Amino acid sequence: MVTGRSLRFSRQNHACLAAVGVTLFGLNYVGIYWAERFAPSGLVAVLFSTIVFLNPIGMRVFFGTPLTARTFVAAAMGVAGVALLFLPEIAQARDGGAVSYGVAFGLGATVIASSGNLIAQRNQRAGIPTLAGNAWGMAYGALVAAVTASVQGVEWTFDTRPAYLASLVYLTVFGSVVAFGAYLTLLRRIGAARAAYTAVATPVIALALSTLFEGYRWTWVGALGVVLAIAGNALALRPTRVRQKIG
Numbered sequence: 001m002v003t004g005r006s007l008r009f010s011r012q013n014h015a016c017l018a019a020v021g022v023t024l025f026g027l028n029y030v031g032i033y034w035a036e037r038f039a040p041s042g043l044v045a046v047l048f049s050t051i052v053f054l055n056p057i058g059m060r061v062f063f064g065t066p067l068t069a070r071t072f073v074a075a076a077m078g079v080a081g082v083a084l085l086f087l088p089e090i091a092q093a094r095d096g097g098a099v100s101y102g103v104a105f106g107l108g109a110t111v112i113a114s115s116g117n118l119i120a121q122r123n124q125r126a127g128i129p130t131l132a133g134n135a136w137g138m139a140y141g142a143l144v145a146a147v148t149a150s151v152q153g154v155e156w157t158f159d160t161r162p163a164y165l166a167s168l169v170y171l172t173v174f175g176s177v178v179a180f181g182a183y184l185t186l187l188r189r190i191g192a193a194r195a196a197y198t199a200v201a202t203p204v205i206a207l208a209l210s211t212l213f214e215g216y217r218w219t220w221v222g223a224l225g226v227v228l229a230i231a232g233n234a235l236a237l238r239p240t241r242v243r244q245k246i247g
Contacts, residue, residue, distance in 0.1 A: 005132050016123050017136040024116025025141025025180075030148050031109025039102025042086025047106035049082040049199045052236075054114035056193035062118055065193065070235060078200035078232030084225030085203055117192040124188045134180055190237070197233045204229050 009017065035044045052075040059065035083090065123133055149156075159165075187195040204226055210216035 007132050018140045019119045020116055020137040021140025022144050023112045025138050026144030028109050028113040031105050035102045035105035038098045040089035042089030044106045045203045046083045048110050049079050051110050051114050051199050052078050052196045055117055055196040058118045059193045074232045074236035077228050081225045081229030082203050084221050121192045130184050194236050197236050200229050
């Protein structure tokens with residue numbers, strides 16, 4: 001309302017916006033949170049980083065974007081880097097048991113998130129503005145989360161403590177509106193295949209912040225993981241050289 005942007009879309013576009021809401025803003029998060037009930041968060045982070053493989057394959061299947069060996073080498077480096085960062089947590093999960101449920105939920109959520117990326121790419125090619133599209137997508141995603149919670153019998157409560165309210169405002173403004181506005185703008189500019197590498201960069205940034213505020217202690221294995229993750233991102237985002245014919 002403040003910026004004068006229209007929120008009116010055709011029924012076909014609304015169906016696609018709802019699809020983004022269900023996948024990228026709804027079931028994706030539900031699946032990740034369920035995964036972390038059964039598996040360590042580090043393992044879930046590794047599972048989600050495999051989106052760097054899924055997005056390029058999806059782009060090839062649905063949009064005809066070429067696949068290159070560099071794409072898969074960079075993806076392998078990125079996932080290996082995240083795995084090394086969380087190697088101690090992964091080692092704790094090797095006994096199996098309930099962890100297998102976490103792996104299933106984590107991989108399922110990653111596939112759903114990748115689907116949401118591809119649908120968002122379609123929406124952008126159809127000319128749907130990022131902020132207006134996000135407004136509807138997040139509304140549909142919130143509805144999915146609310147229905148899921150109701151079906152599971154979750155009690156509806158609200159925490160009025162200042163610490164919670166402050167965190168809610170931060171996550172709403174910076175963790176949702178700004179973050180997804182930036183991410184989907186990135187997706188529009190460089191495509192879903194390369195934008196997926198944020199899933200590799202995020203754990204590195206999280207551990208850097210943990211070092212400052214939680215006293216996280218680095219090991220040489222973790223440092224190697226950072227090097228691999230950064231190298232994978234650099235390789236994936238390096239401009240492609242175009243060969244010109246002479247004569």
